[in-house]
Amino acid sequence: MERVLVVGGGVVGTMHARQALLLGHSVIQVEADAAPRRASVRNFGLVWISGRAAGPELSLALRAREIWASIGRDVPGVGFRSDGSLTIAQAPEELAVLEAVAAADDAGARGVRMLDPATTRALNPAVKGELLGALLCTQDGVVEPGRVLPELRASFAATGRYEFRPSTSIADVGPGWAEDSRGNRFDADLVVICPGSRHEGVAASMLADAPLRRCRLQMMQTAPHPERLTTSLADGDSLRYYPVFARFPLEKLRPPSPLVTEHRIQLLVSQRATGELTIGDTHAYDEPFDFAVEEEPYEHLRSRVESLLGGPLPPVQRRWAGVYSQATDDRVCVRVSPAPGVVVVTGLGGRGMTLSPAVAEQTFAELGP
Ligand SMILES: Cc1cc2nc3c(=O)[nH]c(=O)nc-3n(C[C@H](O)[C@H](O)[C@H](O)COP(=O)(O)OP(=O)(O)OC[C@H]3O[C@@H](n4cnc5c(N)ncnc54)[C@H](O)[C@@H]3O)c2cc1C
Structure with missing residues (x-):
């Protein structure tokens, strides 16, 4: 049995702690x-398979989804x-992209298919707004981020x-040890650093050359909605953000409004x-x-939800912003080992809640027995 020190209490650190415990280590x-009060508690809690890029990212997401189900x-x-989720088309060009995704080779693995408006409403009766169809x-899936x-x-x-x-803030790390900002020393066979968007501090030099950026997002949450949403929801603007859609005719989508462009x-x-609805x-x-x-x-997002649900939202009770760390190339995350027995894992982007269980499994598989 080895001693593992996990630095960072977010979901990525916590899934690495879980994996180390599964392998019989002490943590x-x-x-x-x-x-923990950063990205891992500020998100939607979406375990989002539908938007993942075809190939290794989708496979990893499907593995993560299996682990989430078992957790x-x-x-x-x-x-x-x-x-499940519904990505709703309210314009013919959006419908065309969703139909192309539903007809793609990996639609079965992804679990996606097109629904007409009547079937969409039958599946999720809270969706009472105008729509042309939806990708189910x-x-x-979804978890409770809090x-x-x-x-x-x-x-x-x-x-x-x-x-x-x-x-307990780790200030320095080396092979077999770490030290916190008060000078307390930790001896460990393996130190796994999962700093999230804190690229500065102990991980700064280790991440200096890593292709990373940070992204800040605004979120809000309403009072409880009187009706149960049987699925999560996404609108046509989400087609610009998920890699699965990039293979299809996005240039035909109507240009977004200046506000949507400015704030992406x-x-x-x-x-x-x-x-409550997290929006x-x-x-x-x-x-x-x-x-x-x-x-x-926020006003724009409110009007978009109301147009999908076909009625007024309950009052908004909470607003916040969150920041995640994102790899800027096509890798799923940044994983670097600056010294023997030290690994840094971050940069999972807007998919860290989804992928973290499988990323942790991968980290330990790469480290070997
Ligand atoms: C608004 C928002 C919505 C999102 N929605 C989703 C979603 O629905 N689905 C999805 O899959 N993903 C989503 N994400 C992405 C996901 O939340 C993140 O990818 C994930 O939470 C990152 O986890 P983390 O553990 O790397 O980072 P964090 O949650 O930031 O945790 C890192 C922790 O490490 C600690 N730390 C850093 N340095 C040290 C140190 N030296 N010593 C001790 N502790 C340290 C920090 O204090 C922090 O608590 C969203 C992100 C945001 C911001």
Whole structure:
């Protein structure tokens, strides 16, 4: 049995802790903040298979989805639901792209097929707005981002080989050791650093040449919606963001409005187990990021959801922004080993909640026995 130190309490660190425990190691996981409060708790909780690029990324996502389903059985508190998703076409050009995706070779593996408007409404009666058709993805799922990390940690504690130390910021690392900002030393056979978008600090020199950027997104959440959404939802603007669509005639889509272009807006909606709707998002890449959230994109997103649901949204109760770290080339994540026994994993982008269980499995497979 080896001693593994996991640096970072987000979902990527937590899935690496899970994998280390599965392999029989003992794990200390440290988190700089008093509790994880970054990307891993600010997201939609979407386990999003439909948009993944064909090939290795889709295979990894499908493996991750399998692991999420098994975590959902073992740790029901994470709230895994295999609800599926509907990407809704409200313009003929959007419909044409979705139909092309549904006709592609990997449609079966992806679990996608086209629905006409009546079938869409029968499947998800909360969708009462105007639509021309929808791409159903039966593989998409959802978890509760506010519950995943504490529920997983509680399940790890039962092994007797796991310890979580919040408010512990690792300042220096070398082969077989790490030291926190108060000078406390940790001896470990393996140090796995999962710093998320904190590219500065202990991981800075290790990531200096890595193809990474950060992205800031605006999100909001309503009061509980009176009706259950049986699937998550996406609108036609999401076609510009997911690699699966890039193979199809996107140039024929109507140009987006200046506001949508400026804030790179797409609509995604997931419903919490308790009924609230989590709605987003925008994409900003220019740093330093604004400290404030902008109202105009929220107004746009509200009108887009209302046009899909065909009625007014419940009041918005929470607004926030989140930042993720994203690999800028075609790799799924950045994984570097700057010294023996030290690995850094980040850059999963807007798919970290989805892919993290399979990325963690891959990290340990690459390290070997
Ligand atoms: C608004 C938003 C919506 C998203 N929606 C989805 C979605 O629906 N589905 C999906 O698949 N993905 C989604 N994502 C992406 C996903 O949330 C991220 O890819 C994922 O959470 C990244 O996890 P992480 O553990 O790498 O990073 P983080 O959650 O940022 O965690 C990293 C942690 O490491 C800690 N840390 C860093 N350095 C140190 C150190 N030196 N010592 C100790 N601790 C340290 C930080 O404090 C932090 O808590 C979304 C992201 C955002 C921002």
